[in-house]
Amino acid sequence: xxxxxxxxxxxxxxxxxxxxxxxxxxxxxxxxxxxxxxxxxxxxxxxxxxxxxxxxxxxxxxxxxxxxxxxxxxxxxxxxxxxxxxxxxxxxxxxxxxxxxxxxxxxxxxxxxxxxxxxxxx
Numbered sequence: 857x858x859x860x861x862x863x864x865x866x867x868x869x870x871x872x873x874x875x876x877x878x879x880x881x882x883x884x885x886x887x888x889x890x891x892x893x894x895x896x897x898x899x900x901x902x903x904x905x906x907x908x909x910x911x912x913x914x915x916x917x918x919x920x921x922x923x924x925x926x927x928x929x930x931x932x933x934x935x936x937x938x939x940x941x942x943x944x945x946x947x948x949x950x951x952x953x954x955x956x957x958x959x960x961x962x963x964x965x966x967x968x969x970x971x972x973x974x975x976x977x978x
Contacts, residue, residue, distance in 0.1 A: 909956065923948075
């Protein structure tokens, strides 16, 4: 559990950074039943597309109101769903991208503070 939240934060940041990195690979042309979400960049080794946090949020937010509910998070952003109560600090019943960014920044800061404290001799 100690490493779960920092790992989630790192994954969210890694996906965002990866999506912003220009890619020279192209996606295979396979007929799709639905149009892909804007912002797909490259196919990962495991077959998933890399998308920014905002793009994943927009795809999961089926009501397109900027508010991700727990049910929407379960369907489209399982890691957000897993930590939904911690991300929704104001207990609004929904989270925004700002809430997610704030949560990951808070967890990253807590992780760094814990790392420095553990590395310091007592």
